[in-house]
Amino acid sequence: MATYAQAKASVLAKAPVAVTGASGFIGRALVKRLSARAIPLRLLLRRPDPELEALGVEVVRGALDREDSLRRLLDGAATLVHCAGAIRARRAADFTAVNETGTARLVRLAAQSASRPRVLLLSSLAAREPGVSAYAGSKLGGERALVREAAGLEHFCLRLPAVYGPGDRATFGLFQQLNRGLGILPAPLNNRFSLLYLSDLENLVEHLLRQKAWSGGIAEVDDGRAGGYAWSELPEIAARQLDRRVRAVSVPQPVLWATAAGSEGVASLLGRAPIWTRGKLNEFSHPDWVSCDGKSSELEGWEPEVQLDQGLLATIAWYRQAGWL
Numbered sequence: 001m002a003t004y005a006q007a008k009a010s011v012l013a014k015a016p017v018a019v020t021g022a023s024g025f026i027g028r029a030l031v032k033r034l035s036a037r038a039i040p041l042r043l044l045l046r047r048p049d050p051e052l053e054a055l056g057v058e059v060v061r062g063a064l065d066r067e068d069s070l071r072r073l074l075d076g077a078a079t080l081v082h083c084a085g086a087i088r089a090r091r092a093a094d095f096t097a098v099n100e101t102g103t104a105r106l107v108r109l110a111a112q113s114a115s116r117p118r119v120l121l122l123s124s125l126a127a128r129e130p131g132v133s134a135y136a137g138s139k140l141g142g143e144r145a146l147v148r149e150a151a152g153l154e155h156f157c158l159r160l161p162a163v164y165g166p167g168d169r170a171t172f173g174l175f176q177q178l179n180r181g182l183g184i185l186p187a188p189l190n191n192r193f194s195l196l197y198l199s200d201l202e203n204l205v206e207h208l209l210r211q212k213a214w215s216g217g218i219a220e221v222d223d224g225r226a227g228g229y230a231w232s233e234l235p236e237i238a239a240r241q242l243d244r245r246v247r248a249v250s251v252p253q254p255v256l257w258a259t260a261a262g263s264e265g266v267a268s269l270l271g272r273a274p275i276w277t278r279g280k281l282n283e284f285s286h287p288d289w290v291s292c293d294g295k296s297s298e299l300e301g302w303e304p305e306v307q308l309d310q311g312l313l314a315t316i317a318w319y320r321q322a323g324w325l
Contacts, residue, residue: 016042016058017209018073018117020106021083023049025168026122026201030081031057033202039209044073044084064102070109077117079209080110085122085142087170088273092134100141104149111151118154118214120205121146125159125194125220125289132286133279143218156214156298158204161222161291164311165198166318178238178246179316179325186284187250189232193289194222197306197314207302214298220291223311224304228290234308241313256281 017034021027022043028051034041035055042058053059062069064084074080086098103121110117123143126136143157164171177183200223208214222228229237235246260278267274283289306314319325 014040015076015078015115016040018042018044018077018080019083020044020064020073020081021085021122022052023047024083025170026163026198027083028052029165029167029198029202030083030205031055033206034209037206042073042077044069064098064106067105067109070106071113074106074110074113074115074117076115077110077113078115080106080117080119081205081209082106082119082121085124086138087135088275089134090267090271090273092137094273095134095138096141099135099138100145103142104145107146107149107153107155108151111149111153116153119146119150119156120208120214121155121157123157123159123218125161125291126283127159128220129286132282133277135279136283147216150216154214155216156208156296157218158208159218159220159291160201161194161196161220161228161289163196163198163201165315166322168198168315171315172319172324174234175312175316175319176325178234178312179242179319181244181246183235183238183246183248185231185234185248185250186256186281187252188287189248189250190230191285191287191289192228192230194220194225194228194291195308195311196221196223196304197311200304200306203305204299204302208298211298215296217296217298219296219299220293221299222291222304223307225307229308237308238312241309242316253285256284 017039019031019041022031031041031052035057044060044062046063060069060073086095089095107119110119124139127139127143130137130140146155235248239246260276260281263274263276
């Protein structure tokens with residue numbers, strides 16, 4: 001007779017895993033990994049994506065604010081992996097609309113669906129400090145929405161640090177500087193943060209999908225570096241791995257504030273969401289973004305394999321091969 005774990009694995013092989021945010025940096029990598037493992041997938045896509053659709057996955061056209069498309073996404077799904085989120089927005093309300101209200105709507109519909117899929121939410125360490133920025137507040141709102149709307153669904157939440165690796169545009173500027181022998185870094189340089197390499201996150205999500213049950217908890221994860229990294233360490237690591245001198249330049253807070261305000265002003269005139277904002281500066285200036293040790297039973301059997309020494313080299317090699325450098 002099949003065990004419960006075997007039954008779960010069988011369901012995972014037949015019923016689709018629904019994925020939001022599949023066109024993003026993390027979502028795209030997860031879809032490619034799970035597709036390579038022959039796990040059936042159903043993706044919520046706002047617009048056509050030839051690269052993902054070529055994988056033979058099922059596609060639902062829509063967005064988090066459209067209940068009709070969300071119902072189709074969830075119909076018969078075994079698991080929902082919620083990667084979608086706003087990382088740039090013109091107004092604080094825009095962060096809330098996607099990261100909190102959108103998550104609440106999605107989880108509520110999952111609880112109402114016949115298959116009642118379990119829900120894996122990819123959140124952010126920023127949720128630990130909701131007062132730092134509108135983004136951080138909206139991520140905590142999304143976590144609370146998951147708990148409030150789950151209505152008995154199995155669920156689990158990963159609070160991620162900065163995730164980097166091949167294909168990442170968010171950290172490309174920093175790696176580009178380091179490759180050129182320069183590290184322009186925010187002051188103070190002793191602020192600490194955790195990191196997670198993309199392939200380690202892929203391994204973790206696949207590990208979780210094969211777990212027989214989830215506790216409903218929250219886990220903060222990282223690359224295993226005790227105490228994380230200080231900004232001042234990045235040029236040192238890059239110099240050692242790239243075998244060249246890398247000079248660190250610390251940018252004073254008043255200069256950073258001025259550039260953030262200027263970025264917001266220009267974006268407002270152009271009607272666009274700014275990349276560099278005062279909220280983002282608050283996040284960069286926070287002294288402690290080090291992940292707490294994950295004690296959740298769901299993480300047992302998973303270990304990160306890539307710290308920044310190896311991850312930096314692999315990421316820069318990818319950027320070079322792709323013609324970004």
